[in-house]
Amino acid sequence: MANPNILNATSIYGKTVAATLTTTTNTDILSCPADKLIKVNTIMLSNIDGTNNVDVTVFVADGGSFRWSLASTITVAANSTLALIGKDNPIYLTESWQIEAGASAAADAQIIISYDELDDA
Numbered sequence: 001m002a003n004p005n006i007l008n009a010t011s012i013y014g015k016t017v018a019a020t021l022t023t024t025t026n027t028d029i030l031s032c033p034a035d036k037l038i039k040v041n042t043i044m045l046s047n048i049d050g051t052n053n054v055d056v057t058v059f060v061a062d063g064g065s066f067r068w069s070l071a072s073t074i075t076v077a078a079n080s081t082l083a084l085i086g087k088d089n090p091i092y093l094t095e096s097w098q099i100e101a102g103a104s105a106a107a108d109a110q111i112i113i114s115y116d117e118l119d120d121a
Contacts, residue, residue: 017115019111021106027102032093032098041085042114044082046109056075056103056111057074060100061098067100
């Protein structure tokens with residue numbers, strides 16, 4: 001497992017991934033590829049249901065047996081958006097780490113993650 005040296009980065013690509021959440025809380029939303037480093041800048045959660053609140057759970061997982069909670073059944077009000085992570089509190093994902101998420105009601109919540117993918121190759 002390589003962890004790129006940020007000081008010697010040869011490429012930094014700004015990327016975004018988005019998904020509609022299901023009721024399975026261990027659904028992979030973003031995975032860090034081999035020999036890369038991901039700096040997660042923003043995680044936005046949106047409730048697209050016009051009537052009901054939805055509970056969202058977001059984890060960071062190490063690709064093995066460990067998962068750490070970023071948000072545990074956090075309520076997102078109907079027709080609203082919640083910034084879970086912003087530029088002031090980024091997190092890093094190393095090789096094989098991922099962000100997993102799910103919601104209390106399928107297709108009621110969406111997640112958007114803005115991140116930088118770094119490489120020192």
